[in-house]
Amino acid sequence: MVVLVLLAVGCEKKAAFEAQITDIKGRPIPLVKVSALQDSPVPGFGQFETITDAEGRFSFKKLFPLSDYTLVIDSEPTGVRQIKIKTPSDGQKGSLPAAIAFRFMVSAERSVIDTKSGLQWAPDPNVGITWNNAKKYVRALKIGGYTNWRMPKRSELLTLDAIDPSFPLNDCCVWASEQKDGRKAWYVNVYRRFDDSALMTNNSYRVLAVRNALQD
Numbered sequence: 307m308v309v310l311v312l313l314a315v316g317c318e319k320k321a322a323f324e325a326q327i328t329d330i331k332g333r334p335i336p337l338v339k340v341s342a343l344q345d346s347p348v349p350g351f352g353q354f355e356t357i358t359d360a361e362g363r364f365s366f367k368k369l370f371p372l373s374d375y376t377l378v379i380d381s382e383p384t385g386v387r388q389i390k391i392k393t394p395s396d397g398q399k400g401s402l403p404a405a406i407a408f409r410f411m412v413s414a415e416r417s418v419i420d421t422k423s424g425l426q427w428a429p430d431p432n433v434g435i436t437w438n439n440a441k442k443y444v445r446a447l448k449i450g451g452y453t454n455w456r457m458p459k460r461s462e463l464l465t466l467d468a469i470d471p472s473f474p475l476n477d478c479c480v481w482a483s484e485q486k487d488g489r490k491a492w493y494v495n496v497y498r499r500f501d502d503s504a505l506m507t508n509n510s511y512r513v514l515a516v517r518n519a520l521q522d
Contacts, residue, residue: 322399324365329421330409334362338381345374371396385472428515429474437491437506440513455515457483463494
């Protein structure tokens, strides 16, 4: 007796996955590149790429079922983020429970708009600076065609409660615009979220220029 064994070689298994990318206020971010990288690659299923549409949505339609993937979100406006997902079973569609929200939007010159506060931050020049020199630096700053940059208030620096690697700050402590007295001014430790004062001649602190992006 001859037994015929039919192998499912070449039968295409596939699962779909979709999500949306927005800013912190729910506004869609289009034209963001998203890659799906399979953690343990299966030939033909290891990597896929797409971009978000006008509604900030993206989808993959031919992922390997019941498999672990890493979504790599990488674009100039958003910086980079990686998200682990598990694909659904064969023929099914999976999705994230909520939109992928980016709070900070990065411009070509590396200034950052905080979509939560509406403030735009110029990049840290990556040098320690005295308070008076920080004030002079900000007054002379011209980035993105804007000249209305200023030193931030303590309260504005303290709103930076969730900065990520896309935020252009290279140290913890930043001068605020307020003086405490004739010798000292305030600074904020952005990472630990507290403020204190120091001699204005101290050159251990950084400068972040800011402007209100909603005024233009």
